[in-house]
Amino acid sequence: MTEYKRYFLLLLCTFAFACKQNNVLRIMPVQDFFKSQDKVGYRVSPDGKNLSYLKLEGKNQNLYIEDIVTGKDKKITRLKEKNISFYFWVSNNDLIYYKDIEASPSESDIFIINKEGKNERQLTNNEKSKIRVLDDQLIDDKYLLVSSNKRDSTVFDVYRLNVRNGAMEMAARNPGNITNWMTDAEGKLRLATSSDGVNETVLYRENEGQSFRPLITNNFKTTFRPVAFAHNQPNIIYAISDVNRDKSALVEVDCNTGRELKVLYGNDSINITDAQYSRKKQRLSFVVFETWKKEKHYLDDSAKALYTKLDQLLPKTETRIMDRDKAETTFLVRTFTDRNPGSYYLYFSETGKLRKLSDFNSAINEEEMCEMKPISFQSRDGLTIHGYLTLPLNIKAENLPVVVLPHDGPVGRNLWGYNPEVQFLANRGYAVFQVNYRGSTGYGKNFMAAGFKQWGCKIQGDINDGVKWLISKKIADPKRIAIYGTGFGGQIALTGLYSSKTTYACAASNSGVINLFTYLKSVPPYLKPSLQMFYEIIGNPLTDVDKMRQSSPLFQVDKINAPVFITQNIKDPNINSGETIQFVKNLQKRNINVTYLEVEGDTFRGKNEENRQQYYTALEQFLEANLKKK
Numbered sequence: 001m002t003e004y005k006r007y008f009l010l011l012l013c014t015f016a017f018a019c020k021q022n023n024v025l026r027i028m029p030v031q032d033f034f035k036s037q038d039k040v041g042y043r044v045s046p047d048g049k050n051l052s053y054l055k056l057e058g059k060n061q062n063l064y065i066e067d068i069v070t071g072k073d074k075k076i077t078r079l080k081e082k083n084i085s086f087y088f089w090v091s092n093n094d095l096i097y098y099k100d101i102e103a104s105p106s107e108s109d110i111f112i113i114n115k116e117g118k119n120e121r122q123l124t125n126n127e128k129s130k131i132r133v134l135d136d137q138l139i140d141d142k143y144l145l146v147s148s149n150k151r152d153s154t155v156f157d158v159y160r161l162n163v164r165n166g167a168m169e170m171a172a173r174n175p176g177n178i179t180n181w182m183t184d185a186e187g188k189l190r191l192a193t194s195s196d197g198v199n200e201t202v203l204y205r206e207n208e209g210q211s212f213r214p215l216i217t218n219n220f221k222t223t224f225r226p227v228a229f230a231h232n233q234p235n236i237i238y239a240i241s242d243v244n245r246d247k248s249a250l251v252e253v254d255c256n257t258g259r260e261l262k263v264l265y266g267n268d269s270i271n272i273t274d275a276q277y278s279r280k281k282q283r284l285s286f287v288v289f290e291t292w293k294k295e296k297h298y299l300d301d302s303a304k305a306l307y308t309k310l311d312q313l314l315p316k317t318e319t320r321i322m323d324r325d326k327a328e329t330t331f332l333v334r335t336f337t338d339r340n341p342g343s344y345y346l347y348f349s350e351t352g353k354l355r356k357l358s359d360f361n362s363a364i365n366e367e368e369m370c371e372m373k374p375i376s377f378q379s380r381d382g383l384t385i386h387g388y389l390t391l392p393l394n395i396k397a398e399n400l401p402v403v404v405l406p407h408d409g410p411v412g413r414n415l416w417g418y419n420p421e422v423q424f425l426a427n428r429g430y431a432v433f434q435v436n437y438r439g440s441t442g443y444g445k446n447f448m449a450a451g452f453k454q455w456g457c458k459i460q461g462d463i464n465d466g467v468k469w470l471i472s473k474k475i476a477d478p479k480r481i482a483i484y485g486t487g488f489g490g491q492i493a494l495t496g497l498y499s500s501k502t503t504y505a506c507a508a509s510n511s512g513v514i515n516l517f518t519y520l521k522s523v524p525p526y527l528k529p530s531l532q533m534f535y536e537i538i539g540n541p542l543t544d545v546d547k548m549r550q551s552s553p554l555f556q557v558d559k560i561n562a563p564v565f566i567t568q569n570i571k572d573p574n575i576n577s578g579e580t581i582q583f584v585k586n587l588q589k590r591n592i593n594v595t596y597l598e599v600e601g602d603t604f605r606g607k608n609e610e611n612r613q614q615y616y617t618a619l620e621q622f623l624e625a626n627l628k629k630k
Contacts, residue, residue: 076117197532456551
């Protein structure tokens with residue numbers, strides 16, 4: 001090391017120590033927040049002897065296998081132009097992977113390779129169609145159940161894919177209205193869901209020799225999601241359901257009658273969002289429900305004991321089991337908090353030992369990150385709206401510049417946990433305000449339905465009411481509030497500039513929806529059976545024309561008078577590049593200050609670090625210029 005480098009490092013250390021001693025916020029480099037992981041996609045082999053993962057090598061990812069006992073690893077793929085988008089173990093010796101192009105993910109080129117990196121074979125080559133694996137267990141030691149729209153781009157049939165030679169034979173032909181298929185614990189195709197666009201029917205058959213028959217029909221606003229078949233009771237299923245209730249519960253249903261037999265867990269105050277079933281133990285392990293963060297209710301003592309042990313070994317952090325071996329003795333564990341992106345571990349239940357694999361982002365120091373606190377307020381029409389507020393470190397929560405960060409849609413929600421975008425903004429001194437506006441999931445079906453066809457209307461009102469609440473608490477400086485979002489969050493951001501003209505100093509949109517009509521036209525062929533559902537949620541382009549135009553920023557240029565930041569992912573199929581460019585030009589004609597940026601791929605989750613660096617640096621400069629204290 002040269003004397004210059006030693007001196008530079010000494011200066012850095014001295015500065016960092018001084019910042020800590022004086023509670024000065026250290027402005028971290030942009031790239032530290034959005035680093036690509038060197039190793040991702042960890043999985044455990046069925047026999048628990050090997051660990052697999054994807055390793056980043058330049059702009060490419062390749063598949064590696066590590067012997068868990070010896071620690072020796074081996075690269076088994078050598079991809080250059082395409083990346084692996086998804087893979088899994090199909091036996092103790094073989095893995096199946098999808099070779100993909102980020103800009104146009106087809107999920108159609110499927111390969112099989114053994115753990116030594118030998119005997120690689122291409123199973124499918126249908127770049128214009130999609131293939132989904134329905135069940136990752138092999139049938140008769142060679143067949144994999146997959147669904148594909150290769151026969152008809154608008155529907156998915158079910159095929160038996162022979163992993164030895166790539167041959168596909170049809171197992172179930174889609175009559176045209178099936179939107180989902182489901183297997184039982186033995187890999188037999190027993191359930192399906194049909195849709196007429198608005199109403200959904202769950203179909204059931206006792207065995208594969210029978211025809212499907214209707215089990216239960218509901219409007220799409222109602223949730224009925226099968227989880228598993230009960231062991232030794234082939235006609236009983238467990239499902240997450242809000243049939244005849246507002247909040248989802250875990251229930252037991254008789255498939256012969258379609259009748260709900262009992263509620264296994266649920267009540268009027270919590271919303272069940274997931275349930276875990278153990279194939280090895282052949283029983284339910286736990287349910288997941290959402291309050292301000294995800295929580296578990298255990299249905300099995302051994303599952304409770306497992307997570308209790310993990311909590312002892314990994315205190316003050318959230319733990320999630322991401323994968324396990326077939327014997328359920330070797331577990332892949334992910335940890336995180338709101339201030340720490342977390343780490344990956346292997347846990348061996350027979351010895352009670354942990355082995356750390358890697359950090360999600362080693363550049364992040366938890367002490368420099370900010371708390372994500374749950375908040376709630378009342379909307380103008382009396383709804384309780386929940387969300388999160390992240391305040392910058394070591395700054396008094398008074399008269400702060402604020403970035404309002406609405407989530408993407410048309411459904412979805414913000415969740416408690418580590419969010420690099422939120423921490424990046426908070427590190428720059430902004431309070432970050434995330435609102436789960438009406439239409440968000442996790443608060444019951446009535447709350448979700450309250451947001452249908454309310455883009456630019458009551459949804460916008462919820463966001464604005466939240467800002468008023470922040471101002472009333474004297475947290476926000478009313479003259480220094482920005483609004484920024486991605487996708488439908490971008491639509492909310494841009495709409496905010498003309499629906500509430502004096503609220504926001506500026507708006508930023510990342511691949512935002514600027515034309516609701518174009519968004520509906522971009523619905524891919526295989527989602528056409530659900531098009532009527534999109535009309536119910538977003539708006540009908542034939543009967544809701546005026547309302548949809550009012551909520552489409554493209555047609556409201558003359559009402560926008562504040563600075564705008566626009567980023568367009570030129571590979572996004574939901575975005576019309578020509579419309580976005582025209583939108584920018586029309587704003588510029590009115591002398592609106594516009595920052596326009598084109599990127600290739602997803603700026604947040606994509607593999608291109610240069611994209612992310614360019615994007616977030618430009619966003620930082622835009623916010624700094626428009627939220628300066630005057």
